[in-house]
Amino acid sequence: MEKVYNFSAGPAMLPQEVLANVQSELTNWNGIGSSVMEISHRSKEFLAVVADAEKNLRELLSIPENYHILYCQGGARAQFAAVPMNLLGSNTIADYIDAGFWANSAVKEAKKYCTPHVVNVLTTIDGKRAVLPAKDWKLSSDAAYVHFCPNETIDGVEIRDLPETNKPIVADMSSTILSRPIDVSKYGVIYAGAQKNIGPAGITLVIVRDDLLGKAKEFLPNILNYTTQVDKESMFNTPPTFGWYLAGEVYKWLLAQGGVEAMRVKNEEKAALLYGCIDASNFYVNNIHEGNRSLMNVPFQLTNPELDAAFLEEAAALGLVALKGHREVGGMRASIYNAMSLEGVQALVAFMKAFEAKHA
C-alpha cells in the first residue's frame, strides 16, 4: 500500500511533509556528504540544529526565560523516577492526581522515593466517565509538588483543569504537548515522550523551571538529574541526535502551519467530527463525558464486539490502520495527533458509516 492513514497511539505518524524531507536528505544532509545521524553532537553543524530547535520550541509554546528545555531519554517512564528524585528535596510527600493508567503508573514508580498522596479524580456524570472539577480535588497541604497527566492516552480521558495549588505542578504531557496553546508559566515541570506529537520514539522533552534545580537526591543517576542535564546542555551523554533533529523539523512544520493555536483549531475540528459520528449512532459508543473527552485519543467500542475483527480488517483494506484499542480497554482507538490530517479523520468517519450501514 502506497499511503495509509495511521491512527497509531505511538510511535505515531509524523507529518508527511517532514518525513519526505527527512528522506530526501537522509544520506547527504545540508550537502555535507554525511547523514545528520553520522555527525558529532558537538559539531557546529549539529549545534545549529540544537539552537534552531530551542528557538522554535520557545516560540511555539511561549516558554519563559526562566525555564530550561532538556532533551532526555527513557520516555515518561524514566521521568516517573526522575521527578521525585529531582523535586522532593527533604520532603517525603507528593500529590498525584489519578485519572487513569499513566497517572497510576507514575504513582507506582514514585512509591520508591516518597509517599504519594493519590487523589482519585474520576467520577460519573450521566452514566459516563468524567473528572471532578479541580476545586473538589483533595490535595494535601504538605506536598513537594502536584503531579498529573492531562491526557490519558489509553483511557481517552482528558483533564482540562489545572490543580489549584501554589506547589509546583508537574505534568506528563506525552500525548497532548503541542496540540494546543498552554501557559507554561503555570507549571514547574512539563515532560513528554516524543513519539506522539514531537518526533520518533527515543527522545523525551523536559521543560523545567529554574528554581526547581539543585535539589536532587544524592543517589539519583546523573543521567536523570535535571541540574546535570542543564549544566551539560542535554549532552551529558551522547544524545539521540536523529530524534532531536527530527523534533526540530516538526517544530518548523508546526510554525509553518500557524503554530499551536492553528493546531488547536484543527484538532478540535477532527475530534468533533469523530465524536459526532460515534454519538450519532447506536452502533458505536464512547462512554466518556463530553467535558473530559480526549482531543488526541478517541477510544470507541462497537456495541457488537463480534464485529471487531471485521471492522479492523475492512478498515485496513482501505488504508485505515492501527485502530485496535489498547489491550487494557479493548475495542477501537483512533489517535489523531497533530500529524493526522482532517482528510484522514473524514476517511475514517466515512468508513465507519459505511460499515454500520452494512452490518447494523
Place this chain on the structure above:
Amino acid sequence: MEKVYNFSAGPAMLPQEVLANVQSELTNWNGIGSSVMEISHRSKEFLAVVADAEKNLRELLSIPENYHILYCQGGARAQFAAVPMNLLGSNTIADYIDAGFWANSAVKEAKKYCTPHVVNVLTTIDGKRAVLPAKDWKLSSDAAYVHFCPNETIDGVEIRDLPETNKPIVADMSSTILSRPIDVSKYGVIYAGAQKNIGPAGITLVIVRDDLLGKAKEFLPNILNYTTQVDKESMFNTPPTFGWYLAGEVYKWLLAQGGVEAMRVKNEEKAALLYGCIDASNFYVNNIHEGNRSLMNVPFQLTNPELDAAFLEEAAALGLVALKGHREVGGMRASIYNAMSLEGVQALVAFMKAFEAKHA
C-alpha cells in the same frame, strides 16, 4: 560535497549500503505505507524486526542461551549507574580497572552506590603509554564485580587482556563491540552505546548473564533495572524503535560481510595501514605502545601543532572529515569503526603523506 570519508568518533558513520537502504524505505517500509518509525513497538511488523535482530546478534557474537539481550537508553553514562545498582547486591565494593577517560567516568558515577576499588593499570614501556598485563592488576578479593573499558575512545588505548578473576566481568564495549570476535561467556555484563559500531545514537545494547538478575537496589529506577527490562523484553517504556531497526539492518550487513571475524581482519588491515604511516614519519606521532593501540580510534599529533588547522582544512577539502582530536587530548583522531572502508583509510594515508611532503 556528495560523499565524504567521515572519521567521527561518534555518532559515527554507518555502513553506506545500510543507510541507502534505510533511505529508500524511510516513508514506506516493507510496503506498509508507513515509516518503520511510525508503527507501534508492539505491532507484529515491529516484533519481527526485534526477532530478527535478536537472532542475528546471537549469531554474530555467539551469545550463549543464558544471556539476555536488552536494548536500553541513556548510553554508557546510564549504565555507569545501572551496573552498580543492579549487581552490587549487599556488597559495597567493586573493582574498576582504570586506563583512561571513560573508565574513570564510570568510577565517578559508581561512587554514589559503592566504594569503587580503582585499579590503575597504565604504565610506560619504552617511553610510550601502555597497559600492565592482567596478572599484575591488583584486584580486591571481595568485589561484587570487575568493571573495565577495553577500548578508550578518547585516549586511543586498548586493553587486550581480560581481568583474571572469578567475579563477574563487566565491560563497556561502546567503541569496540562487533569489531572482532569475543567470548561472551567470559563476561557477566557487556554494554555498548550504539553510536559507533551498532547504529544511531540513542540506543544502548546490554548483554547480561541470567544469574546476575534479581539483585537490584530498591531505589533503582525501573527504567535502569535489568530484571524489569528482561521481563518486559526491553519494552518497559516505548523503545527507540528506529534505532533498534537500524541496529538490525547493521547486523544483517555484518553477516553479509562475513561476520565479526571478517571485521577483525579488515579492521586490523586498516589500523596497520594508518599506524604504519604514522610510525614511518617524524611528522606525525602516536605515543601509545604497540600492544595497546586501539584498532578503532587512532589519535595522532602533528609534531608541529601550528599546522593542525591547515591539516584539518586541507583534509576537509578532500572529503576527509571529523579528524579533530577530542578536546581532552588535542591533535587529530581518526575513528575507523566497521563502517569505515579500507579505501577511506587509504585516502587518509595518501593525504597525510602529501601533507607531510608539502609542509615538512
